[in-house]
Amino acid sequence: xxxxxxxxxxxxxxxxxxxxxxxxxxxxxxxxxxxxxxxxxxxxxxxxxxxxxxxxxxxxxxxxxxxxxxxxxxxxxxxxxxxxxxxxxxxxxxxxxxxxxxxxxxxxxxxxxxxxxxxxxxxxxxxxxxxxxxxxxxxxxxxxxxxxxxxxxxxxxxxxxxxxxxxxxxxxxxxxxxxxxxxxxxxxxxxxxxxxxxxxxxxxxxxxxxxxxxxxxxxxxxxxxxxxxxxxxxxxxxxxxxxxxxxxxxxxxx
Amino acid sequence: xxxxxxxxxxxxxxxxxxxxxxxxxxxxxxxxxxxxxxxxxxxxxxxxxxxxxxxxxxxxxxxxxxxxxxxxxxxxxxxxxxxxxxxxxxxxxxxxxxxxxxxxxxxxxxxxxxxxxxxxxxxxxxxxxxxxxxxxxxxxxxxxxxxxxxxxxxxxxxxxxxxxxxxxxxxxxxxxxxxxxxxxxxxxxxxxxxxxxxxxxxxxxxxxxxxxxxxxxxxxxxxxxxxxxxxxxxxxxxxxxxxxxxxxxxxxxxxxxxxxxxxxxxxxxxxxxxxxxxxxxxxxxxxxxxxxxxxxxxxxxxxxxx
Numbered sequence: 001x002x003x004x005x006x007x008x009x010x011x012x013x014x015x016x017x018x019x020x021x022x023x024x025x026x027x028x029x030x031x032x033x034x035x036x037x038x039x040x041x042x043x044x045x046x047x048x049x050x051x052x053x054x055x056x057x058x059x060x061x062x063x064x065x066x067x068x069x070x071x072x073x074x075x076x077x078x079x080x081x082x083x084x085x086x087x088x089x090x091x092x093x094x095x096x097x098x099x100x101x102x103x104x105x106x107x108x109x110x111x112x113x114x115x116x117x118x119x120x121x122x123x124x125x126x127x128x129x130x131x132x133x134x135x136x137x138x139x140x141x142x143x144x145x146x147x148x149x150x151x152x153x154x155x156x157x158x159x160x161x162x163x164x165x166x167x168x169x170x171x172x173x174x175x176x177x178x179x180x181x182x183x184x185x186x187x188x189x190x191x192x193x194x195x196x197x198x199x200x201x202x203x204x205x206x207x208x209x210x211x212x213x214x215x216x217x218x219x220x221x222x223x224x225x226x227x228x229x230x231x232x233x234x235x236x237x238x239x240x241x242x243x244x245x246x247x248x249x250x251x252x253x254x
Numbered sequence: 255x256x257x258x259x260x261x262x263x264x265x266x267x268x269x270x271x272x273x274x275x276x277x278x279x280x281x282x283x284x285x286x287x288x289x290x291x292x293x294x295x296x297x298x299x300x301x302x303x304x305x306x307x308x309x310x311x312x313x314x315x316x317x318x319x320x321x322x323x324x325x326x327x328x329x330x331x332x333x334x335x336x337x338x339x340x341x342x343x344x345x346x347x348x349x350x351x352x353x354x355x356x357x358x359x360x361x362x363x364x365x366x367x368x369x370x371x372x373x374x375x376x377x378x379x380x381x382x383x384x385x386x387x388x389x390x391x392x393x394x395x396x397x398x399x400x401x402x403x404x405x406x407x408x409x410x411x412x413x414x415x416x417x418x419x420x421x422x423x424x425x426x427x428x429x430x431x432x433x434x435x436x437x438x439x440x441x442x443x444x445x446x447x448x449x450x451x452x453x454x455x456x457x458x459x460x461x462x463x464x465x466x467x468x469x470x471x472x473x474x475x476x477x478x479x480x481x482x483x484x485x486x487x488x489x490x491x492x493x494x495x496x497x498x499x500x501x502x503x504x505x506x507x508x509x510x511x512x513x514x515x516x517x518x519x520x521x522x523x524x525x526x527x528x529x530x531x532x533x534x535x536x537x538x539x540x541x542x543x544x545x546x547x548x549x550x551x552x553x554x555x556x557x558x559x560x
Contacts, residue, residue: 007350014342015335088333091301092390095328096350098300098317253301 004097004106005113012080012114021076022118025069026125032065033129037137054139059147062130064215066122066154070161073118074182077111077165081244082175090253104245107166115162119155127151153214153226160230163237164207170244204229207236267293268454270307275432275447280424282445283434286542290454291434292330295402299328311398323351327391328400332383336376340367340386343375347393361389365419380407388419399423401433405440413440420444438538452542466534475513477503478526485522492516504530 012018040062041052051058081104084090097103131140141147165182172178190208193199203209204223213229224232268290275281285291296302298309300316308315311326319325334343344358362371365385370378375386384404391399401420405413421444423429435441438448448465450458458465479485482501489496494516495506505513510527517524 003352004350007346010342010346010349011335011338014339014346015337083335087335088331089335091330091333092347093350094301095299095330096323096347098319098322250303252303253296 001102001106001109004102005110007096008080008107008110009114011083012110017079017083018076018114018118021072021079022121025072025118025122028072029066029069029122029126030129032068033062033126034133036062036065037130037133040134040137053134053137056146058134059130059141060150062134062141063126063147063150064154065130066119066126066151067157067211067215069122070158070211071183071186073115073158073161074165074168074186075179076115076118077162077167078169078178078182079165079175080111081107081166081169082173082178085173086175094253100249101245104166104170104241104248107170108163108241111162111166112159115159116155118162119158122158123151123155126154149226150215153230156230157211157214157233160233160237161211164233164240167237167240167242167244170248171240205232207233210236268297268304268451271451271454271456272307273449273456273459275430275449277430278424278428279446280420280431280433280444282438282441282448283432283451284438284441284448284538284542285434285436285451285457287436289436289451289542291436291451292402293454294451295328295330295400295432295434299326299330299400301330321351321394323347323353323394323396325394325396326398326400327394327396328402329384329387329391329404330400330402332380332387334375334383334386337374339372340375340378340382340389341371343386344389344393347390351394353393357393357395361392364392365389366415381409381412384408384412384416397429399429399431399433401431403434403436405435405437417444438535442534450538450541457541465537474530475505475508475510476526476528476530477505477513477517477524479503479517479522479524481522485517485520488520488522489513489516 036050037053040050040058041055042050050061084093093103094100127143134140143151168178168182169175172181186208190203190206193206194203194208204213209223210229210232213223214226214233223229267288271290271294283291283294293302297304298316311319316322316326334340338346341358341362344361345355347353348355348357359368359371362368365388367382367385367389370382375383378386384407388401388404391401404420405416408416420431420433424431424444433441433445442462445462447461448458449456477485478501480501482498482503486496486498486503489503489505494508497504497506510529514524514527517527
């Protein structure tokens with residue numbers, strides 16, 4: 001199993017996909033961190049907008065910004081799995097390890113482990129931008145207590161999304177379809193369900209609801225507790241992985 | 255590897271096909287396009303699930319082999335990530351199979367790609383891709399090689415190289431090779447035994463000698479002579495099938511030696527005497543005719559319809 005995991009890392013780091021996604025995630029989080037800090041405390045049409053710098057609510061919102069990169073971690077996992085089918089390397093891969101479930105499990109492990117340093121880097125960018133910018137505006141947030149908890153859960157969420165991506169990739173196999181499907185789900189389906197009163201009750205049980213519960217930012221609808229949300233997200237990751245593994249084992253490789 | 259036997263039953267593209275590949279020999283797996291060759295090989299290698307039947311290597315199915323890459327090497331298609339270099343492509347499978355990374359460089363040298371190893375595989379020519387696929391199959395130094403249409407897309411020089419390479423792998427290194435092709439002439443000089451399939455069924459199985467012995471006198475011979483009419487009449491009188499066209503004789507069911515002997519005996523001057531189609535090819539066409547999956551009418555027949 002260790003051999004297969006190392007083979008997956010070789011696959012990942014011998015093309016440049018990982019670099020693009022990681023840089024994209026860092027830039028995205030840096031941008032959102034700067035925007036959030038820049039508009040902190042501003043008021044819209046006389047109504048209070050974002051809480052001001054120094055407010056604990058602001059600090060926890062600012063440290064949850066990393067979760068915006070979850071979509072890129074999802075894509076990382078999706079590409080990791082679907083490239084095998086797209087470039088037909090599934091054939092030599094499954095010839096090397098005919099027990100296909102081992103290949104999928106190796107991918108899940110490899111991408112979960114790779115996502116950890118990636119997530120730490122994204123968190124570091126987040127903390128750096130917020131600390132420097134908010135510090136310049138008066139109060140740099142402390143890295144303790146609730147702030148630290150928000151950071152930790154955000155990082156964990158990123159890792160789980162990479163695992164979900166591998167599972168989705170094994171389910172759908174078509175790279176473009178899996179990525180487009182993932183984006184549509186995250187940016188269209190979930191927001192719609194979240195905003196319609198009749199269905200918003202179900203939102204807390206969906207992956208996005210789980211993610212929001214983990215990093216509660218004081219503005220969501222009815223959500224689960226942080227740990228329940230985290231468990232829900234892990235559950236979705238394992239479910240996608242399990243279904244993907246079962247299908248990969250049963251389907252013919254053409 | 256001592257023996258390799260496989261049998262299938264009632265599969266869509268392949269029905270009830272059974273044959274054995276003898277160890278230490280090169281077996282040609284022949285059949286027209288769509289005869290079920292690739293499907294058969296994919297089932298043998300555990301990539302497709304047969305509806306019935308089993309395929310085993312020395313008694314064990316591929317999926318149960320302890321070290322598949324060290325036991326069986328396979329070239330099924332040229333599959334690689336275009337942005338990854340040839341060497342890194344091979345290293346991935348070294349890692350996965352627990353082989354030393356140096357094997358990647360060894361096999362690159364073996365197939366003559368040593369200089370191109372660090373280039374992106376997406377920039378390889380068709381011939382280089384086939385070589386890279388062959389290199390992947392050789393990584394684990396397996397005793398058995400399964401090659402699906404390895405000559406596809408190769409230029410004449412590449413085919414020449416492949417023939418020599420397969421002979422070297424089989425006869426000098428004693429590997430067992432199963433090589434598929436839709437052209438008999440492509441593998442004619444390389445293989446010891448043939449398994450011919452048509453429409454997913456076994457048509458003929460045997461050694462090249464057996465096939466050849468049945469092929470003697472089945473070919474056609476082309477003759478050019480200034481005395482076309484006289485020679486044609488002479489041959490017809492001797493009961494040999496002849497057609498004439500623009501000063502050329504086409505003699506059916508004979509060999510160049512036979513035709514030359516008859517011409518010499520009659521004192522007829524010959525300007526050209528050559529084999530038009532070998533008996534082997536004739537037999538192959540006869541065996542597989544009508545079994546093409548998507549048989550197209552010949553251009554002549556299409557003209558006639560218009």
